Amino acid sequence: MQEKHLKRNGNKIPDPNFQITNKFQYIKFAVVLILFLVQFGMTCSPKESTTLFSSISSLSQSHIPDLNSKKRLLLFVIDFDDFMCLSCLESLIDLYNFLPSPFKKEKSWGVLIYKKERREEDKKTALGVISKKLRGFVKANRIQFPILVDSNQIFSSLSEEGTAVILFDKDQKSIKKYLFPLKKGQKKEILSFLF
Amino acid sequence: MVLLIRTFLIFVFCSQVPSLEAKDVYKIILEEILSIGTLDDDAIFQWVGVNVDLQKQIYVSDAMDYSLKKFDPQGKLLKKTGRRGQGPGEFLAPRFLDSSEKYLYVIDQNLPGIQVFNKNLEFIFRLPLQLPVVDIKVLSDDEIAVASLLSNRSGAIYIIDAEGEVIRSIQFTDKKSPFMMDLVSFDIGVDGHLYLAYTFQDKVEKFDAQGKKLWSQKLLKVNNVERKKVSRFVVPTEILYKDVALDSSERLYVLGGSFSKNKGRDVYVLSPEGDLLTIITLPESSHCIYLDSQDFLYARANEGITLKKYKLHFVYDSKGS
C-alpha cells in the first residue's frame, strides 16, 4: 500500500488518518488469520502421506499385511507404555468394539512396540512382561486379530507418536494414520471408511 | 509401716528396670515368603489393589482384565469375577479395595460409587457416591472413610454410610491449596487416630479421633513440587508419598515416590509418635503397600504382574545399650 500524502504549505506530509487506517488493517488481517488458523487446527484431518507408503513398502514383505489380495486393511500400532498408563487404551478398545466383523479378525493386524532403552537390562524378563500383558489385554478385550510384539524394533519409527491405527486402501492408493485417543469425528470417519 | 517401705522400695526398683517398650526398631529385614503371578501363568496381569481378610484370603483387583480375584494363603487362585462393563459386578478401571468382616469394597476410577461384593466375590450392591475416590478405609459396614478429589472442598476425609451419605468428616487442613495439592493417602488406627501422607507435599501427619493434629513430619525436606499446565488445570507432576499403611503396633509405613533415594521403593517407618525409625527398600518399585493383620507386607513386582508378600523381621535397638 502506498502512503497517501497531503500537501501542506507545499510540503508532503503523511496523512495521519490514512496511517491509522493502515495500522488497523494490518491488525485486522493478523487477527482474522489467527482465527482462521485456530479453526483449522481444531478440525485438522488425518495425515495422508505417500512418503509413509514408500517407507513401509521398503520394509521386508513378510512384516506387512498382504496388500495384493485385500483391498482395505488396518494396522494397529500399540505402544506398550499405554498398558502401564492404566486407561490409555480406552479409545482403541472403543473403536475395536465398533469395527465391522472382518476388521476384527482377518483384515486387521497389530504390532506392539516398546522403547528399546527400557529393555536393555534383562531382555528375557522384559519380553516376558510384555508378552504377558499383551495376552491379558487381548483376552480381556476379546481382540481377535493377531498382535505381534515388535522385538526387533522394526516399527520403532512409527512409535514416536504413540498408539495409532493405520488404514490401507488399495483402491484409493492411500494410507491414513489416526493417533489414539481419537479426536471428535475421527471414529465416525474411520468406520464410514470401512463400511 | 514396714509394708509401706517395702512397697515403696519395690516400686523404685521396678521403675529402674528398662521397659521392653522402650526399645526402638533399628532395622527391618524383608523376607519374601510368597509370590503370586509369574510371566507364564494367567493369575495376575496388572494388579492395582490388594486386601487380605482375617481368614488370610488375598483379594486383588486386576486392571488389565477388569476383574476381582481371590487367592488362598498359598497363592492359589480360588475365584475370579468381573469383566469390562458398567453393569453390576463389571469394571472399567478397578482400583483400590478394602474389606470389612462381611464385604469387599472396590473403587472404580471411571465409575461413580463403590461396588460391594461378598467374600465369595458375588456382587451385592453399589454404594452410591458421586465423589471420585482416591483412597478408602473400611471402618465398618456402616462407616467407610474415603479421601476424595474435590475442586472446591478438600482437605478432609469423609466418613460415609452404607447409603453413600456423608455422616461426618475429619478436616486435616483448612488451608485452601491449589488443585490436587492436598491429596492424601491415609490409614486409621484402632483407636480412631488418622495417619496421612500428602501425595504432593512433604507432610506426614497424625490426628486424634477428634481431628486434633498430634504431629507433622517432613521426611524428604522438599519445599516445592513442580506443577504443569494441562488444559485449564495446573497439576503437580511428581509424587512425594505414594501410600501409607499401619502395622499392628501402629507404626506407620510410608511409601516414597519420585523424591526418595530409591524412587518408589523406599518405605519410611515411623513410630506412633512420629519418629523415623528406619527405611526399608523394596526390591522393586511399587505403586502401593499393604500390611495385613499379621504384619505381612505386600508390594508390587514385575510391573504389576506379580504380588509379593514379605515377612518383616524387626531388629531392635535397646535404649542405653
Add this chain to the structure above:
Amino acid sequence: MCKQNKKIKKIASALLALALFFVLVPGVLEASACAEAFFNCLDDPIVSMNYFGPLYCGTGYLFCIKYIGD
C-alpha cells in the same frame, strides 16, 4: 511514519507466528503419558458435560502417575 508501519508489520508477524505455534504444537507442552491421558480425558465431550467429569480425569491422572511414576 514509515518506521511505525514497519513496527506494526513486525508485531502482526509476531502475533501470527505465536498463533501458528499454538496451533501446531500439541496442547500439552512436554507431556508425560499421564499428563497426555489427563488432557485427552478433559477433551472428551462426554466428560466435559458431567460436573464431576474433570475430577474423574484428575483421579485417573493420579492413579497413572502413582503406577508408572518411579
